[in-house]
Amino acid sequence: MKKAYEFICRIEGVIAQVTLFVMVVLVCVAGFMRTLGHPINWAVDMATFLFAWCCFFSADIAWRNDKLIIVDAFIKWLPEKAKWYIRMIHYFIIVIFLAYLIVFGSWLSYTTRARTFQGIPGFSYTWVTLSLPVGAILLLITTVLKIRRELAGGANALRQRSEEAGY
Amino acid sequence: MLLVIIAFMTLLFTGMPVAFAIGIAGALFFPQHLELPLTIPVQLTVTQTQNFALLAIPMFIAAGNLMNETGITDRLLKLASVLTGHMRGGLAQVVVVLELLLGGVTGSCIADASMQARMLGPEMIKRGYGKGFISAIIANASLITIMIPPGIGVILYGTVGNISIGRLFAAGIIPGLMMTVTLMMAVSYFAKKRGYLPEREKRASAGEIFKASLSGIWALLFPVMLLVCLRFGIFTPSEVGSFAAVYAIAVGLLAYRELTWQNFKRALEGSVVDTGGVMFLIALSAIFSYGIVWERLPEVISNFMLGISSSPTVILLVIIAVLLVAGMFVDGAVLILMLTPIFLPVALKLGLDPVHFGIIFVLAITIGNVTPPVGSAMYAVCTILDVSVEEFIRDAILFILAIAVVNVLIIWLPQTVLWLPDLIFGK
Amino acid sequence: SKAQSGQGGTAKQEEAKKQYVLKFNHVLGPSEPYHEAFLKWAKNVEEKTNGGLKIEVYHSSQLGLEEDIIEQIRQGANVGQNTDSARLGNYVPEIAVMNAPYFVQSLDEVAKLKELPTVKAWMEKLDKEYGLKVLSFNWVQGYRHFLTNKPIKTPEDLKGLRIRTPGAPIWQESVRALGATPVALPFGEVYPGIQQKVIDGAELVYMNVNGGQLYEVAKYMSETKHIMLINFEVISSKFFNSLPPEYQKVLVEECDKAGMEVSKQIMEKYEKEAKEQVKAKGLTIIEDVDMEAFQKAGEKAYEALKLTEVRDKIYGELGKK
Ligand code: NA
């Protein structure tokens, strides 16, 4: 189970990096080719398509590494325990939100299948929309793991505190 | 919409990641409007990633990371030390000047700020500058690009308001330079107050400068190359970041030979984390602004505020106040589209020149990028440098004031805006 | 919501009636004739329904991306969008033919289109299968011409020129057929794009040139008249069917009327005015264009997209050629 998750994380990282690099190369080459009079119109389309996937995979990587910014000025003076409860409430809300993105994202991916991506025949916009629910599934896994860690940590901390208090 | 704003503030101030806070609060608008499909928030988030202009953000982030790994940043910093080392806060001055150069190439402050934060931020931290100070100057300096052509904000205003974009472009140059000057003054003041010491005792000799320039020639050529690519029509301002990244790779491989597979992978890994942190927030913030546009809040508030007084000075101050407050919550482009048709006729009635008003208007909206609770450039820099928003704000106030001074000065001195376009295009 | 309250009708019993709000989005700026026309449509509908149906118009795409709005419409949202046949062609491919070079050449022809059995069947399909109710396509934006930095008189003159056009295949193929190299860029990038020579020009109507200040960066407008751009006013079938029948009637009739009116004004007045304005700003107008050569070149677009048969069918029903 743990191995499988590590594998998913590796794949996710590789996809995010490769899409980012390909985006850069595509846009750069497209610029030069356009100047030479042979514009590759699909290049920029492909770059924005990859952008969607890169964004949401990267978002999960940032979330896993605690790189999403927070405003902590108003809570940092709270006792640890209060902060722990607030964090758990937040995780709970985030789980609901991500579940919502997964459900409605999948539904939209399904209903939007007639819409073409940039008018390219045979290339459904579904492939773009799908990036969000897929990204949200990864974000959800990350969040659940965070909750599990916190619960374990929180239980440990509570046990520790009760031990210190002499119970 | 009230519920949305209250929810946002609550989640934000209790320390939920800003990206989630903004998306979740924004999504609360939809259950209140059952006529709207619940899939719209999904659509809005995805559409942000299909925005051509936002594509510049990952490109410049990648460029910043690659320059760090290929030795360009090192040499640029060495040169910067030689040139500005005798000044207090020399590196912060470099940030401002570099932004002025970048301003002539790019149109988006978030992309510029992200790149500078990634390139210069870590080194500045090493050299003892405060984190709040670094992030504040990088984010505020990035606003210069909005005034120096090409700038997306000015194009939007000109298109919606039917105003000459050529004139507007020319009109932004002097205010852009004024921002550079006031920000540099604020930097010196700050550096003195904070006791940042100069890195060296006296100015570098000509020989030293020459040596550093020579070793840093590829780094120096970087903004020049970008400008050449733009002027020769190879790239649009939104695309030029891709060249910046490819240039860094080429220099790292061919000139400095410092780029290894290991470095390259590290640069990409870093870029992905930065992109995720910055773009996820920007993508989800589209959900939040939707309700504001749907209910036409800026329009409603503006019309109400404009009814307060008929004195031209008061009206102009009201306009600025509305823009600053609205800019706290809504992205600049949306505000320009919504408010140009409302404020421009008022400004014309007051006898203001439309080009003059446009620069005042766009600059005031631009400040919103660095003010909480919703400020993309602020969050981008804070995300990349791991700086708390609180630290940022504490040090940003002075720089925001420095820009606000320019905003007031150009109201009083219309010639600072109009002289250049009049010179180029005639009256 | 706020928009619905305070909009009571004149009589008391009206207030008890259910009120409807339609939020209508378009990509054009607030100074374009279309915006004025949408506002007029909104006013007339509100008056004729005694405030029971209110239309709020959003310019400059404030409500969102055109393609996104169309998807929202399909899901039954109370939004509307001014769109073109290239986008509707995503759903019913044959409709794209209305966006091809020299498809129709006068307002009369456009007015006749909606009576044709084939076109009626397309609209029916959009309505029944995709939930897209086309209120009217009496809306014509005028003739599209080439805006460049060199005069264009024959298709050969376009050779090698990178011309900005919307991204859909019908646009790309049309521009390619006429001799140029199509480049897809957002409209906002056209000004700096021409200025910095990222592109050599664009193809658009006179009002766009004026609105986008494009005479500042380009020298010539060559009147190729290659597309007479028909626009479609689309709302949700679900929303439309939820309206009382008399509201439905008013909504469609007033839309047709406003569209016809503004199209006439554009063809007879605004286009000429905009032309005079851009001329005064220094744009050179090329009028002696080899129309025959361009029309012949335009054929290739129909062939490339396999629309020749569809066009011939429509022309047959129109009694043309
Ligand atoms: Na700029």
Ligand code: NA
């Ligand atoms: Na702000």
